[in-house]
Amino acid sequence: MSYAISGECCADASCVAVCPMNSIHPAPGEPGFGTGASLFIDPRTCIDCGACADICPVDAAQPADRSAPDDVERNAAYFADRVPLDGLDLDAWEPPSYETWGGGPRRVLVVGAGPAGMYATRELLLRTTAEVTLVDRFDRVGGLVRFGVAPDHPRTKQIISTFERIVQHPRVRWRPRTEAAGLTGYDAVIHAVGAYESRRLGYPGECTAEEFVAWYNGRPGATLPVDLTGPRAVVVGNGNVALDLARLLLSDERRLNAMDVSPEVRRTLATSGIKEVVLLGRRGPEEAAYTQSALEELLATAGDRVDLRYHARATGWTEEGLRLDTGETIAAGNLFSAIGFAGRPIDGLPFDAERGIVPNVRGAVVDRPGHYVAGWIKRGARGGIGVNKACAQETVMTLVSSSRGAVSPGS
Known part of the structure; x- marks a missing residue:
């Protein structure tokens, strides 16, 4: 699914600079730039990375399936008679x-x-x-x-x-x-x-985002350092990587079969027994680092099995689960940290x-x-x-x- 730009586009071209595939036009210096009401995203070359949505100051760039049909049609029509460009000729x-x-x-x-x-x-x-x-x-x-x-x-x-x-x-x-x-x-x-290199909480039994992501993506030499134990896992972090971890942990067999992962990764995730993921953030939802589109994707995939917790910090990890500074202990079999990279x-x-x-x-x-x-x-x-x-x-x-x-x- 590609992205589309709505009629509320401010045409400041910040999205043009970050688009990795040169899919947004007219760009500065091209005919029509600065004279129309909107920029347009070429659905033939868009790779659905969301860079335009992340930087758009007026939230005009949106996934096509959440955009008005007229906006999607207008974006496609702009490129109907144009040869696809990727900027690498x-x-x-x-x-x-x-x-x-x-x-x-x-x-x-x-x-x-x-x-x-x-x-x-x-x-x-x-x-x-x-x-x-x-x-x-x-x-x-x-x-x-x-x-x-x-x-x-x-x-x-x-x-x-x-x-x-x-x-x-x-x-x-x-x-x-x-x-x-x-x-x-x-x-x-x-x-x-x-x-x-992942920043760490420093608790024994912790699996970092670097370790987990490298394992499921098949990075040479990467292994999963922990056994996956259900029925609940805790992911500490509120960025897009944390949401990726939660989404993968809660993927059912149908979703896993559609992914380009090794048989070992598919089998391990399918049989983990993890049925619920708690996402823990030390700040509130208004300060979370994830993008709106990433959150919506997670909720659409496994919304009833995701527990979003805010304003809490981890203070320890034991056999009973993750201790918080609120005095609560979240019972869980696995602890994942996605608190940034260095x-x-x-x-x-x-x-x-x-x-x-x-x-x-x-x-x-x-x-x-x-x-x-x-x-x-x-x-x-x-x-x-x-x-x-x-x-x-x-x-x-x-x-x-x-x-x-x-x-x-x-x-």
Whole structure:
């Protein structure tokens, strides 16, 4: 199901900047931008990621099944005679629009093949003549999309095919299963390594979002560190990842059979015996980090088996269940934590442990000329797939305007 934009669109184009598939038009600079009452979403290329809805200041972007039929029809009609665009026809773009380096192509190393790294690579190809070496610790591109998006959102994962096109470009050297340490001779390095390490409550028997999501998405080497025990589980956290965990835990056999998961994952979830999930948040519903669309999806899937608790903190985990600061104990067999992610320090670069980021100014690492960051390691673990597009664009613009001398990852 795609998204559609209603007649209340403010046309400020904030959604255009975050759309990972270039599905929203007319964009700034295109015919018709600023002259009509609305922007439009192409239902043929929309991957249902919700980035437009998350950033829309007037809530005009909505799932098509919750939009007025006239709005859905108007969005589709705008694109009826237009060829689908994905913004990756790299050879057809105009010459680089940023200030470029003199002396021919330069060499840039991009570390990380998740959304931030892929968008940084795309931006370098579109706007410069640089040759890009792209490395990742895994053997496939995708990062957060491949190993973080819930398996019942297959449409969102379609963007991986777009990323795979980027690494086929003649100016890209794709080096899977490669660490950046020891690679030298580059004019600039963009670190797009993400922030995938879960923050923890610190209780024995706790299963973090990182562990659970990596397991059900089949990340290499990932295992489920606990046995699933019904009939009730507690998920501490009020973001979209917490809702993903609850939705997967409560999926019935029919839903599980429709997901792209391994037989082991399908069997384990189907036989877990978990019939109810308590979602625990320390703040109120008005301050919850999840999006409205994610909450509505969860309630539509398993509304009568989800208990939303607010204004409470966990104080301990025992055989009886989760103790709260209210004095209550929630009887449960499993404890999951989805309380955020943090980045890890990068050798040779400064690190802000409290925020979990590399200190930077518009992507340029503080006091480390030639080093740049993009994505969650730059701004913290917030924002979905589409936000990385604008984030990477800013970093590449900063890189190109700096035009500093050659560095190496360890310098």
